[in-house]
Amino acid sequence: MLADTGREAPVDGVRFYRRAGWSDTEVDEYRTRFGDFGKMIHPLPDSFVRLTDGQMLRIGDQEWEVIVGTGHSPEHACFYSRELDLLISGDQVLPRISSNTSVYATEPHANPLQGWLDSIDRLMQRVPGSALILPAHNEPFHGLHLRLEQLRASTVRGTDRVRQQLAQPLRVIDLVRALYRSSIVAEQMHLNLATGETLAHLNYLDQRGEIVSAEDEDGAMRYRLA
DSSP states (O other), X not given: OTTSSSSOOOHHHHHHHHHTTOXXXXXXXXXXXXXXXXXXXXXXXXXXXXXXXTOEEEETTEEEEEEEEOSSSSOEEEEEETTTTEEEEETSSOSSSOOOOOOOTTSTTOOHHHHHHHHHHHHXXXXXXXXXXXXXXXXOBSOHHHHHHHHHHHHHHHHHHHHHHTTSOBOHHHHHHHHSOHHHHHSHHHHHHHHHHXXXXXXXXXXXXXXXXXXXXXXXXXXXXX
16 A cells, blocks of 8 residues: 555556456556555654564453454554454454455465455354454444355355356456456456456465466466466
């Protein structure tokens, strides 16, 4: 996120979206809007104290266990109080929507979907289903394990939908148009998120050996079943 600053769009970013099959118009829009998101982010401090998975913190009168999730972000700290049976889940577990799990130009070969699935397992194992969940969006809720199973099933369905499209070689943008509503593809910010999410499924399948890819004559990557 901090890479999205007021400077010009990086060459690697332009290459990333061209390899996804974006048109010249879409790439030009990326160039024009680059830095808009970075303007909304507060600068990081010059020094910090890292929180690690399994670490115990005393906040007020309670002990809180740090549970680090990945997928939505490289590291996302959740906090569980056994005494209160309370999980501060942030964006890692939301009651109504699933958090965006994307590949970005800054780390094009990342596998955030595997991290997302691993994090679901981690939370299932370390937080009881009775816990009250405090998410970053919407209302507090109970039923953590049911919600985690729903998120897992949604991820599996998304991967299955991508897999079903790959009988013939397709670009990322072809998959985006096949899997998302036209209104999403038409709006730059949503196109960016849909591209990242689609790549997350492709990188997951690629690292499992289920698909192969090759560059076409226009410089875009095309993916198909192995």
